[in-house]
Amino acid sequence: MGILRSLVLLASVLSPFVRASLVIRGNVCTVVPEPDGGDDAPSIITAFAQCATDAIVAFQNTTYHIESVMATHGLRNVTVDLRGTLLWGTDIAYWRNNSLALGYQNQSVAWDFGGEDVTFVGHGFGTFDGNGQLWYDFTKGVSNLPGRPINFVLRNSTDFVMRGVRFVQSQFWTMAVFNASRVLMEDIFISSTSNSSQPARNTDGLDTFYTDNITLRNWTVHNGDDAVAPKANTSNMLLQDATFVGSVGFAIGSIGQYPGVYEFIENVTAERVSCTKCHQAAYVKTWTGKEVGVPPNGGGGGLGHARNITFRDFVVANLTQQLASITQCTTFSGTAGDCNSSLFQLSDVAWINMTGTVNTGNLAVLQCSGAAPCQGITISDVGGVVMAGDVLCN
Missing domain, CATH: 2.160.20.10 (Single-stranded right-handed beta-helix, Pectin lyase-like)
Incomplete structure (x- = not known):
């Protein structure tokens, strides 16, 4: 037994x-x-x-x-x-x-x-x-x-x-x-x-x-919407060899949504990216310096910095807006804000070696806050970008 x-x-x-x-x-x-x-x-x-x-x-x-x-x-x-x-x-x-x-x-x-x-x-x-x-x-x-x-x-x-x-x-x-x-x-x-x-x-x-x-x-x-979007307190991000289709693009932010709160984004690189029928290749967006409403659809007045951001070696096809953009005018949905009020500091942002087609007349739209002007913004090596009307950018 x-x-x-x-x-x-x-x-x-x-x-x-x-x-x-x-x-x-x-x-x-x-x-x-x-x-x-x-x-x-x-x-x-x-x-x-x-x-x-x-x-x-x-x-x-x-x-x-x-x-x-x-x-x-x-x-x-x-x-x-x-x-x-x-x-x-x-x-x-x-x-x-x-x-x-x-x-x-x-x-x-x-x-x-x-x-x-x-x-x-x-x-x-x-x-x-x-x-x-x-x-x-x-x-x-x-x-x-x-x-x-x-x-x-x-x-x-x-x-x-x-x-x-x-x-x-x-x-x-x-x-x-x-x-x-x-x-x-x-x-x-x-x-x-x-x-x-x-x-x-x-x-x-x-x-x-x-x-x-x-x-x-x-x-x-x-x-x-955004393909990839580093937001509050993101550092040391590397994106390589990506294909985006129909998206808004690679987004830095939005950030600066919480009044008086210091946040940052730094050391971000995106390289060897293909964007087809996207709104734009890559862009940066912060909230205004005036709080209007509450998150997720409202906010503003945040402090901090975004720096050392590099977008490199992008191939774009039929972008519907522009290659590059900066806006410090994000505000509550449907509400106009003070686009010169943001104290969030943007610096050392670069778009380098971009080729392809953009279906508008805008290569870039850059709107930086008057209260904290952007520093070190670079757009270079874009001679291979063809705009609407077959105008070659030099």
């Missing part, structure tokens, strides 16, 4: 822990979709709790239904193996009432994620699908509708790698990075476009806050 009992116990130790929605084998937690298409978010949360350290969280090559918010934090030395599609639910009222707070601009989040030494791999086909068309039609172009969630936010993280992940039809901004350092995101595909008369507005590819040392390589962004 003692030998038989020992064999039974040994078998129980060697067998994986199995239940309908999660299989745990050693240090691998595999999420199994609910068989009836039910909410897979609770199982995903459990998987990250069970495999939070020195482990792998795996998703099969199938569809997972995300019907509720997720927060998965405190990870350490974890690999996320995404081979399927995470499909977000269509209950707009639920998301507006339950999405998690970002902690800036009154924005909110669908999946709040973070840890140390985490690698998130999508193999070129692992996908986030935000069901965004429902949101584009619902918002009807209204900016920053309360509760409209950012799909994925990386928060309180160091040494994070994301590679080969696809994002389609994001509900709002596709991704944000908030309070992180040493981040690498490469081979990322983002497509958020509308198939109706309503625009895919506020579908930024990536926005960053309180982030240092972030590298973006081999990005494709086809969307209806």
Whole structure:
């Protein structure tokens, strides 16, 4: 009897822990979709709790239904193996009432994620699908509708790698990075476009806050707003080898939205970028020095600086506005502001080696605040830019 009992116990130790929605084998937690298409978010949360350290969280090559918010934090030395599609639910009222707070601009989040030494791999086909068309039609172009969630936010993280992940039809901004350092995101595909008369507005590819040392390589962004937008307290960002289609462009900011608060953006380089049918290649935007309204749609009066910003080796095709722009005139939607009032200092901003076509007569539109005039603004090596009317810029 003692030998038989020992064999039974040994078998129980060697067998994986199995239940309908999660299989745990050693240090691998595999999420199994609910068989009836039910909410897979609770199982995903459990998987990250069970495999939070020195482990792998795996998703099969199938569809997972995300019907509720997720927060998965405190990870350490974890690999996320995404081979399927995470499909977000269509209950707009639920998301507006339950999405998690970002902690800036009154924005909110669908999946709040973070840890140390985490690698998130999508193999070129692992996908986030935000069901965004429902949101584009619902918002009807209204900016920053309360509760409209950012799909994925990386928060309180160091040494994070994301590679080969696809994002389609994001509900709002596709991704944000908030309070992180040493981040690498490469081979990322983002497509958020509308198939109706309503625009895919506020579908930024990536926005960053309180982030240092972030590298973006081999990005494709086809969307209806900023492709990449470093915001408050972002430093040492490098973007290389990217393709933007239909976007507003690479945006510095907006910034200076909170009255009396000092913020900065510095040491940002974007190089080897293709922009097709974008509004502009790259631009800088700050709020005015006068507070009007409150975030996310209002604000102003912020202090700080943006400096050492370089946009280099861009190839553009059919830009709809201009190659480069600076505006320190951002203000509450529909409200005129004092465009000379911003004390936010812009310096050492350069557009270098730009080629391609612009479908207007403007190469650049630069509006700097009279209260804090821009310093060290450079536009050079643009002889290969052809403006509307086939006029070659020299």
